[in-house]
Amino acid sequence: QSQELSQAQIDYHAALQALVEDGTRMVCTGRMHTDRICRFESLCYSTEAEEFVYFHSNSSVMLPNLGSRRFQPALLDLSSVEDHNTQYFNFVELPATALKFMPKPVFVPDVALIANRFNPDNLMHVFHDDLLPIYYTMQQFSDLDLEARLFFMEGWSEGVHFDLYKLLSNKQPLLREQLKTLGRLLCFTKSYVGLSKITTWYQYGFVQPQGPKANILVSGNEIRQFTKFMTQKLNVSLEESSTEEYIVVFSRTINRLILNEAELILALAQEFQMKTITVSLEEHSFSDIVRLISNASMLVSMHGAQLVMSLFLPRGATVVELFPYAINPEHYTPYKTLATLPGMDLQYIAWQNTDREDTVTYPDRPWDQGGIAHLDKAEQERIIKSTEVPRHLCCRNPEWLFRAYQDTKVNIPSLIQVIRQTVKSKPGPKKQKWSGSLYPGKVRAAQCQASVQGTSEAKLAVSWQIPWNLKYLKVREVKYEVWIQEQGENTYMPYILSHQNHTFSENIKPFTIYLVWIRCIFNKNLLGPFADVLLCST
Ligand code: UDP
Numbered sequence: 001q002s003q004e005l006s007q008a009q010i011d012y013h014a015a016l017q018a019l020v021e022d023g024t025r026m027v028c029t030g031r032m033h034t035d036r037i038c039r040f041e042s043l044c045y046s047t048e049a050e051e052f053v054y055f056h057s058n059s060s061v062m063l064p065n066l067g068s069r070r071f072q073p074a075l076l077d078l079s080s081v082e083d084h085n086t087q088y089f090n091f092v093e094l095p096a097t098a099l100k101f102m103p104k105p106v107f108v109p110d111v112a113l114i115a116n117r118f119n120p121d122n123l124m125h126v127f128h129d130d131l132l133p134i135y136y137t138m139q140q141f142s143d144l145d146l147e148a149r150l151f152f153m154e155g156w157s158e159g160v161h162f163d164l165y166k167l168l169s170n171k172q173p174l175l176r177e178q179l180k181t182l183g184r185l186l187c188f189t190k191s192y193v194g195l196s197k198i199t200t201w202y203q204y205g206f207v208q209p210q211g212p213k214a215n216i217l218v219s220g221n222e223i224r225q226f227t228k229f230m231t232q233k234l235n236v237s238l239e240e241s242s243t244e245e246y247i248v249v250f251s252r253t254i255n256r257l258i259l260n261e262a263e264l265i266l267a268l269a270q271e272f273q274m275k276t277i278t279v280s281l282e283e284h285s286f287s288d289i290v291r292l293i294s295n296a297s298m299l300v301s302m303h304g305a306q307l308v309m310s311l312f313l314p315r316g317a318t319v320v321e322l323f324p325y326a327i328n329p330e331h332y333t334p335y336k337t338l339a340t341l342p343g344m345d346l347q348y349i350a351w352q353n354t355d356r357e358d359t360v361t362y363p364d365r366p367w368d369q370g371g372i373a374h375l376d377k378a379e380q381e382r383i384i385k386s387t388e389v390p391r392h393l394c395c396r397n398p399e400w401l402f403r404a405y406q407d408t409k410v411n412i413p414s415l416i417q418v419i420r421q422t423v424k425s426k427p428g429p430k431k432q433k434w435s436g437s438l439y440p441g442k443v444r445a446a447q448c449q450a451s452v453q454g455t456s457e458a459k460l461a462v463s464w465q466i467p468w469n470l471k472y473l474k475v476r477e478v479k480y481e482v483w484i485q486e487q488g489e490n491t492y493m494p495y496i497l498s499h500q501n502h503t504f505s506e507n508i509k510p511f512t513i514y515l516v517w518i519r520c521i522f523n524k525n526l527l528g529p530f531a532d533v534l535l536c537s538t
Helices: 012-022 067-071 096-101 123-140 162-166 176-182 220-233 261-272 286-294 305-312 334-339 377-385 398-404 412-422 468-472
Strands: 025-029 037-046 051-056 061-063 091-095 105-108 112-115 149-152 185-193 246-250 275-279 298-302 318-323 347-352 444-453 457-465 478-486 493-497 501-504 513-522 534-537
Touching: 012 037, 012 096, 012 105, 012 185, 051 096, 091 096, 112 123, 123 162, 123 220, 123 305, 149 176, 220 286, 220 305, 246 261, 246 286, 246 305, 261 275, 261 298, 261 412, 275 286, 286 305, 298 305, 305 318, 305 334, 318 334, 318 412, 334 347, 347 412, 377 398, 444 513, 444 534, 457 478, 457 513, 457 534, 478 501, 493 501
Parallel strands: 025 061, 051 091, 105 185, 112 149, 112 185, 246 275, 246 298, 298 318, 318 347
Antiparallel strands: 025 037, 037 051, 037 185, 444 457, 457 501, 478 493, 478 513, 513 534
8 A cells, every 4th residue: 555645646737726726625515513524626734734724716615604603613523423522623714825825735636535533542433433434434425435545634643453444445544643744735636524424323421421322324234334345355254154153252351351261161162062262352363353253153242342343243143241340231332232233133132240259340550440549538438339330421430440440250150141041042143034124115096985974973984005115025014004183183093904995983073174194014113104194074
């Protein structure tokens, strides 16, 4: 991967003239700074000022043109973490005529994706905040192809997982620090700024305690398209033919240890009659871990970033997450949320150590490794006595860190019992058929016919035809939901029906207008859209 910007691709004189004459052009998508991605022509960056620069000329474009709202609080989020005040993007403005007095621009010929990595040393953050969002931002814009170049502006060094970022494009990603070596004023010929948040599933607790995002928009299908890409780029050959089933214990070697790992491995192997292996980030290459997890029947691990590797598990596999003493599994669910995304088809099981005897605490370590010696005595005592960490905000809650960095002796019978509640026979990747769930279309040609019997009784005969897509599908169960609402009323009478017509007589009054709403339901829970409302007068 070349790190140099090839100037050969660029007619320098023409590029400079275009910049001076046309200035910067920006057109963005998104209504708020939190959902905005901008496409630029001739966006520049001053490596001395460490600021992006927008040049005004007769042909420049700035959409949205927000005026000073561009600073309230920013034009857009540069990382995929929503509205984080250390991750904002903006630019300063200059007239293009100022270029006369500025350092000679160096042009970036590659189409650029400019973004911030959020926490490149933590594997969960790497996948969730950076790799998946970058991958799908690149899918959104067709000129962000494998020849595009990534620019990471957060200011971190490469970090331990840089090789993973390199897989996303054929060009070496560049870091903020490296831009200085390229020139004093860099101008990006074509660039995209910002990352799509459409694939993220978790919020880390900056404004409210951590938990799943409110409106998750990604399913297992998109996750697996991404992992397929990564697996291919890593040159991992998936031995489809190998049929031996096995369990992977993903261990941590520095902290939050499983103290009786050997015993755990033996117990799992014996209980499930399966080979059981351990992997760790310290002792295995990333490719080896991906290869092993891609064919595993079960992944067992302490709560922690390494569990994001369940991204690579095959459908049907089981994730077992172990929580140290006093940490409520329901309060920390990044990996549960991942495993239970629609279409991930993973089974998720949480186990918690509930026995004080089985935990080893480290009160004297530095605060960021869970030490509490810096707190006053009363607070230390309260924490040590507490049986559950109360919900809290990110990221420096000492009680949380104290409990999160405990080591645990896993109570084997209790763990096996919890797993057995879910995994009845052998765990394992069931080689499943595509189980995509498709929704019905609208019912068609809906009609109603009213008949009045005397002054107090009436009937409403309603009929409709099947949704258009049903004739191409094999659906286990097709039902129809019909709502009958008296015009002007807030309430309605709901019915679930199996046929395409029904005569309603219960609670139907003569000389009344009814609104009839009809939708189709596949397999009990796949609700289709309502057809246009029917107006029926008795
Ligand atoms: N890590 C590791 N082995 C260890 C401890 C940590 O590989 O014994 C990795 C972990 O997977 C993560 C990074 O180091 O990628 C930071 O770990 P930390 O405990 O800070 O974060 P957490 O796992 O709680 O998200």
